Amino acid sequence: xxxxxxxxxxxxxxxxxxxxxxxxxxxxxxxxxxxxxxxxxxxxxxxxxxxxxxxxxxxxxxxxxxxxxxxxxxxxxxxxxxxxxxxxxxxxxxxxxxxxxxxxxxxxxxxxxxxxxxxxxxxxxxxxxxxxxxxxxxxxxxxxxxxxxxxxxxxxxxxxxxxxxxxxxxxxxxxxxxxxxxxxxxxxxxxxxxxxxxxxxxxxxxxxxxxxxxxxxx
Amino acid sequence: xxxxxxxxxxxxxxxxxxxxxxxxxxxxxxxxxxxxxxxxxxxxxxxxxxxxxxxxxxxxxxxxxxxxxxxxxxxxxxxxxxxxxxxxxxxxxxxxxxxxxxxxxxxxxxxxxxxxxxxxxxxxxxxxxxxxxxxxxxxxxxxxxxxxxxxxxxxxxxxxxxxxxxxxxxxxxxxxxxxxxxxxxxxxxxxxxxxxxxxxxxxxxxxxxxxxxxxxxx
DNA sequence: TAGATTGTTAATCGATTAACAATC
DNA sequence: TAGATTGTTAATCGATTAACAATC
Numbered sequence: 241x242x243x244x245x246x247x248x249x250x251x252x253x254x255x256x257x258x259x260x261x262x263x264x265x266x267x268x269x270x271x272x273x274x275x276x277x278x279x280x281x282x283x284x285x286x287x288x289x290x291x292x293x294x295x296x297x298x299x300x301x302x303x304x305x306x307x308x309x310x311x312x313x314x315x316x317x318x319x320x321x322x323x324x325x326x327x328x329x330x331x332x333x334x335x336x337x338x339x340x341x342x343x344x345x346x347x348x349x350x351x352x353x354x355x356x357x358x359x360x361x362x363x364x365x366x367x368x369x370x371x372x373x374x375x376x377x378x379x380x381x382x383x384x385x386x387x388x389x390x391x392x393x394x395x396x397x398x399x400x401x402x403x404x405x406x407x408x409x410x411x412x413x414x415x416x417x418x419x420x421x422x423x424x425x426x427x428x429x430x431x432x433x434x435x436x437x438x439x440x441x442x443x444x445x446x447x448x449x450x451x452x453x454x455x456x457x458x
Numbered sequence: 459x460x461x462x463x464x465x466x467x468x469x470x471x472x473x474x475x476x477x478x479x480x481x482x483x484x485x486x487x488x489x490x491x492x493x494x495x496x497x498x499x500x501x502x503x504x505x506x507x508x509x510x511x512x513x514x515x516x517x518x519x520x521x522x523x524x525x526x527x528x529x530x531x532x533x534x535x536x537x538x539x540x541x542x543x544x545x546x547x548x549x550x551x552x553x554x555x556x557x558x559x560x561x562x563x564x565x566x567x568x569x570x571x572x573x574x575x576x577x578x579x580x581x582x583x584x585x586x587x588x589x590x591x592x593x594x595x596x597x598x599x600x601x602x603x604x605x606x607x608x609x610x611x612x613x614x615x616x617x618x619x620x621x622x623x624x625x626x627x628x629x630x631x632x633x634x635x636x637x638x639x640x641x642x643x644x645x646x647x648x649x650x651x652x653x654x655x656x657x658x659x660x661x662x663x664x665x666x667x668x669x670x671x672x673x674x675x676x
Numbered sequence: 677t678a679g680a681t682t683g684t685t686a687a688t689c690g691a692t693t694a695a696c697a698a699t700c
Numbered sequence: 701t702a703g704a705t706t707g708t709t710a711a712t713c714g715a716t717t718a719a720c721a722a723t724c
Contacts, residue, residue, distance in 0.1 A: 349659030
């Protein structure tokens with residue numbers, strides 16, 4: 241409850257990725273008027289291992305949990321949001337204002353994570369200049385200039401695969417450091433750039449594959 | 459190159475999730491007219507560890523690689539698509555025809571993975587009955603009936619969070635076995651149902667968090 | 677043949693799970 | 701006090717990386 245984002249012990253990658261789920265659930269509980277929760281209860285609710293939850297909570301919580309009762313929910317929420325950086329505003333640009341771009345622009349959840357999409361870019365002249373979900377659509381030739389001028393570090397690529405590399409190069413030229421790529425191609429970037437690939441089709445296919453295996457077993 | 463999807467040795471979850479990236483890249487190489495590739499080359503192209511790639515290829519390939527030259531690309535592609543089940547058609551239903559639903563419906567990549575979205579459902583009377591990306595939008599009250607009648611096993615939830623649980627219950631009632639959930643809530647389901655959560659906001663936030671850590675280090 | 681690449685066995689690493697004493 | 705839950709140390713598990721002989 242005290243200082244800022246000074247995460248002392250580093251949290252494992254996997255634990256970090258579980259945090260949003262804990263957070264979601266804790267906020268739900270809070271909405272229902274519950275103020276204190278113990279790790280075995282969370283584990284049961286989210287179908288996770290008790291020890292895992294206990295360790296995850298211990299890793300993020302600044303205040304200690306009380307044996308028998310557990311943790312104060314509001315404290316946990318604060319700590320988790322802090323660890324995840326939800327309390328700082330982080331700007332991003334979106335390239336590609338098609339269906340997927342629109343979906344991302346309209347996504348309410350970004351705000352509560354401190355993520356802010358500053359502007360959308362597109363090459364299509366018929367939509368450049370219009371507004372989409374309350375944000376101006378700008379021409380791609382302004383992309384790298386704007387990133388640099390506004391000191392933006394995150395770029396989201398939601399363009400067809402044959403344009404993705406070009407867009408990526410422009411983002412890099414604009415000084416972007418991290419790319420969230422929805423185009424199903426491998427992007428070539430300098431080693432310093434962080435790329436997170438999101439392949440919708442592959443995700444669904446893998447879900448289906450896991451399902452098949454599960455059916456086969458039983 | 460011989461028999462069907464009879465994956466003898468089970469492939470690790472993580473390896474399976476790398477397959478679509480290999481596949482993407484191999485198809486690209488094939489398009490460029492290349493017919494043979496060695497694992498160190500793939501590793502270099504995709505910035506992966508050489509041994510990892512070698513093991514992954516060995517795990518899926520039915521034909522052996524030749525020392526010095528490597529693997530025949532067309533064989534690898536066939537094997538990977540087979541492992542991932544791209545050669546079978548798998549039906550799915552989509553619930554929620556908003557921006558995100560539209561993005562998923564219009565997504566070209568599903569076809570090549572053998573995934574087929576049969577229909578979209580929504581509660582909004584103003585869009586029920588219309589066509590979206592070439593697919594009829596049906597009323598949600600037909601959801602579970604249609605799933606059962608058509609023997610569909612996969613449901614995609616792209617509705618606001620407060621409707622997600624209801625929709626999920628209807629999918630389960632319709633006999634669905636796997637759920638791809640885009641709503642930021644934990645869904646309560648029978649243990650036999652497979653749920654894959656996709657939290658856009660959290661994904662972006664975690665990317666940003668990793669970026670912050672990387673900046674801090676250097 | 678010499679050298680690159682293969683398949684495979686062993687060593688390392690990281691994360692999950694189990695065990696247990698400390699505490700409200 | 702008794703019992704549930706905590707924090708922490710140790711054991712297990714799975715995946716990645718390293719090492720090396722076999723081969724085209």
